[in-house]
Amino acid sequence: MKLEIITTPSGAELTSIKYNSKELLHQGEKVLDREGKVYWKRHAPILFPIVGSLKNNTTVINGEKYQMSQHGFARDMKFDILSISEREHTYVLKFNEETLKVYPFKFELYVNYIIDDNTLKIKYKVVNLDDREMFFGIGGHPAFIIDLKNNKYRVEFEKTEEKIRFYQLDNGLISYKNNYINESLISNKKCIEIKKDTFSHDAIIMSGLSSKKVRLIENEKCKLEFDFSGFKYLALWSKKDAPFLCIEPWYTTADYTDSDQIFEKKKDNIKLGAGETFECEYKITFNE
DSSP states (O other), X not given: OOEEEEEETBTTEEEEEEETTEEOBOOGGGOBOTTSOBSOSOSSOEEOSXXXXXXXXXXXXXXXXXXXXXXXXXXXXXXXXEEEOSSEEEEEEXXXXXXXXXXXXOEEEEEXXXXXXXXXXXXXXXXXXXXXXXXXXXXXXXXXXXXXXXXOEEEEESSOOSSOEEEEEETTEEESOOSSOXXXXXXXXXXXXXXXXXXXXXXXXXXXXXXXXEEXXXXXXXXXXXXXXXXXXXXXXXXXXXXXXXXXXXSSOOOBTTOOOBXXXXXXXXXXOTTOEEEEEEEEEEOO
16 A cells, blocks of 8 residues: 555544655654754644634633633544544544533544545544534644755645735734735745745735645655645644644634634634534645
8 A cells, every 4th residue: 555644542643644655744753953852743733622822822612711722632632543444544532521621512523534545534523512502613734744955845726826815923823914924925826935934934824715725846746735625724834944844724713913812703713503513624645
């Protein structure tokens, strides 16, 4: 089999993607900078029940205050294994006493990884087990190995992007300033060049995209194609001089700088009725 994956119950996270025996996923704590420090300890975390940061790491749900760190708690919790096979890995996270302390909804979050030839499908399913509406955000955060020292990279859009909108982060929150991020980032409305300083002001967050797919191009060859159909936002992120690039499909974003912190009113939050189910997926097709 050309495409192979390894996952872990810790966060139901992908920890390895190999295509033709070559590792393509960032290897987390194993990858050190010149000073021996870890660039980024994660591989491909699941973002739930928020994407990005809350204002002051605090939100108000049904009149009560709750604390939640960036990207939510799912990435740091142990999921139950439902099945593991050569071509499919399935996990579930169920609400518990720990989750209810920071997020007062009863839910199940299913994560499903499916290998289909040279394509990896990542599926999320959220079930509302509560007797009331629940609100949440969800997104992916896979990090792919790149080498900016020796190669040239760009993220190429499926279509010419005439109505793209960029969002800027200010201390982790969506800012109205947009001093640094603008349309000049996108070359010929078709691609974003990945350079050492591309993420000097944090992530590049985009909406209003006509494209449902992007391609990661390495030295004029397509490394992978990323299908984010259904997701409202696409983010790109890395750290200074880090040997990885994150391509992130999001349904929601961080709070805005002027947020009133009321979770039910949070922009783009998904609303799910009692007993209802929400499903989404993204796909990565490997070409090298």
